[in-house]
Amino acid sequence: MKKSLLAAAVLLVSATNAQALVGAKVGYNYWNTANHDGVHNLYANFEHFVPLVPNVAVRYTDVDSKKLKFNSFDALGYYRFLDNGSLDWTVxxxxxxxxxxxxxxxxxxxxxxxxxxxxxxxxxxxxxxxxKMDWGKNGNTDFTDFEAGVRFKMFMGLRLQAGYRNYKLNFDGTKGINDSERLRGLNLGLHWGF
Structure with missing residues (x-):
């Protein structure tokens, strides 16, 4: 009987710790750009406790204005270097x-x-x-994407977020395009961590 209780206690503690070490975040932002109308952005992150295996993030952005139009899809593997409640840092x-x-x-x-x-x-x-900041380059095309803001906790891990985003695309002869374009403005959305 004592062995059964001990085994049950060990399993319960293990399950609780594993649950605390696996998580996900999802979010949506509406970005009111100064010169490219409204932009929609969705994202999701999955985090786990397996050492050396990166966490995973995916994102989708939809830009649709007269001057600039595109859909972008991101796929990232990232590591969390700090996570102590006061400072959280990933690369x-x-x-x-x-x-x-x-x-x-x-x-x-x-x-x-x-x-x-x-x-x-x-x-x-x-x-x-x-x-957060993203930077990418391939041949003569590059981009810089920076966002900063504040989140307010509401309930059950759901947060209201508001911020500012600045996104610059540079084309240097790619597909006959020799130009650059900047999107910037305030965004508002929801962020849910569970």
Missing amino acids: GLGARRFDSGRLKGKGFSSTLPMVNTEVTLFDASRTSFYG
Whole structure:
């Protein structure tokens, strides 16, 4: 009987610890850009406790304006270097795929390798602050994507978030496009961690 109780206690503790070490985050932002109408952005992250295996993030962005139009899909593997409730820091590698792109009447599609870093301050409190940056380059095309903002905890891991995003695309002769375009503006959305 004692062995059965001990085995049950060990299994319960193991299950509780594993549950605490596996998690996911999903979110949606509406980005009100100054010069490219509204932009929709969806993202999801999956985190686990397996050493040396990166966590996974996927994202989707839809830009549809007269001057610039594209869908982008991101896939990232990332590692969490700090996570103590006050400071959370991740670094990752991945790729951003631009599909069905048009800039000033000229079409483009491209896949760019990219690096990513994200920092969150005071994630364990009701009000937290975040910043993230992506940079990618492939041949004569590159982009820089920076976002910073604040999150307010509501209930059950759901947070309201508001921030500012600045996104610059540079084309240097790619597909006959020799131009750059900048998207910037405020965004508002929901972030749910569970």
